[in-house]
Amino acid sequence: MKPAVVYPVLATAFLLFLTFSPKPQKGHHGYLRLGHGLNRKHAQFDPLVEKWERSHMEEGWNENEHNLEQYLNSSAPDWESNPFSGVIVDEDPEEYFSEKGQININGRLLVLFPWLDRSPKDGFLSLEELEAWNVWRATNRLNERTLRKMLEHDKDRNHAITFDEYLPHLSDDTSRDITDKTHGQAGWWKEQFLNADVDGNSRLNFTEFNDFLHPEESNNEKIQLWLVKEKIQGMDNDKDGKLNFIEFHDRAYDIYKNYIEFENDGDDLPSAEEKFAELDMNMDKYLTVEELRPLTHHLNPGELSYAKYYTKYLIQQADDDRDGKLTLDEMLNHPHIFYSTVVQDSEFEDDDDLHDELR
Numbered sequence: 001m002k003p004a005v006v007y008p009v010l011a012t013a014f015l016l017f018l019t020f021s022p023k024p025q026k027g028h029h030g031y032l033r034l035g036h037g038l039n040r041k042h043a044q045f046d047p048l049v050e051k052w053e054r055s056h057m058e059e060g061w062n063e064n065e066h067n068l069e070q071y072l073n074s075s076a077p078d079w080e081s082n083p084f085s086g087v088i089v090d091e092d093p094e095e096y097f098s099e100k101g102q103i104n105i106n107g108r109l110l111v112l113f114p115w116l117d118r119s120p121k122d123g124f125l126s127l128e129e130l131e132a133w134n135v136w137r138a139t140n141r142l143n144e145r146t147l148r149k150m151l152e153h154d155k156d157r158n159h160a161i162t163f164d165e166y167l168p169h170l171s172d173d174t175s176r177d178i179t180d181k182t183h184g185q186a187g188w189w190k191e192q193f194l195n196a197d198v199d200g201n202s203r204l205n206f207t208e209f210n211d212f213l214h215p216e217e218s219n220n221e222k223i224q225l226w227l228v229k230e231k232i233q234g235m236d237n238d239k240d241g242k243l244n245f246i247e248f249h250d251r252a253y254d255i256y257k258n259y260i261e262f263e264n265d266g267d268d269l270p271s272a273e274e275k276f277a278e279l280d281m282n283m284d285k286y287l288t289v290e291e292l293r294p295l296t297h298h299l300n301p302g303e304l305s306y307a308k309y310y311t312k313y314l315i316q317q318a319d320d321d322r323d324g325k326l327t328l329d330e331m332l333n334h335p336h337i338f339y340s341t342v343v344q345d346s347e348f349e350d351d352d353d354l355h356d357e358l359r
Helices: 003-015 047-057 059-077 105-116 126-151 186-196 206-213 219-230 243-263 274-279 289-299 304-318 326-335
Strands: 031-034 101-104
Touching: 003 219, 059 126, 101 105, 101 326, 105 326, 126 206, 126 243, 126 304, 186 206, 186 219, 219 289, 243 274, 243 289, 274 289
Parallel strands: none
Antiparallel strands: 031 101
8 A cells, every 4th residue: 555545544543542743843952842641542652751741740640659559569460571671661751851841852762772673683673573662562551551440449459349349339239220231321331340250250350350441452252242242333224233234334344444454555455245255154144243253453443453553653654765664763863753742843943942732
């Protein structure tokens, strides 16, 4: 697929997820100023930026971090070990930030690049190397958000969450109708909770609670089927619980096509007829929720999916010589791509004239 086609596809995927400045920054002398990024839904490329933002913008940050660390040490959640063990992320942010909130981009990229360039260590960042970093950052962000929610709702500090602890106003002991599975109602939440409760003990451990909070990231079969069922409700015009070809073609296929075009650079894209036939295992001319399950992560892309799309975006935007990988110089030439909340008024050369604004 040519860039002219790829970029609109990616723009659609990132419409509600990422915002990038399209213009190169001028006159930054290696420094750019931070914007306000705490409301973003994705992980920062540089963990030190995220740390700085929280320490300066989040009320009670030090106390919150202390409580979270204590809870983390006592709960020892079972998540993946850090594949970037040894990456310097606990440095003092003040070493890279000025009093005016300007970050030394050159200094940070010089520190990070050797850690990202690892398989092999050849002076280039491949798509795979950069994707590994972005997926780890996204995974770490998801784990942290789950931990914070556990700390908030785990009233008895047993490192598990009951339905009553998370949604006390929707518990079985209330007058709410637990059989009402309309979106957002008590039965809807209860079904999601039961899907996540793999061991059936009525409590969600860290892994189960992570799936409950971030179902689009889950590999739990029940959760995936539940997501697909939720997704196709608006596509199922005759409300028979499955999709005929017209329903599939008009809605589901377009969503699938947008993502698969970007993933494969436009190559090997099956037609709607071909994809329908591939999914229709019993050849009855309908697609059930079970048959649509292979499209779960295309119909419901989550933060890990976007981390992968974000990686391809970074390569496309910063790869000046179009060799499919990045050098340190190419990254330094495009700092606004990697530090999307680091902003500067490009009309001014002097640091004193810089001001914060959102892109």
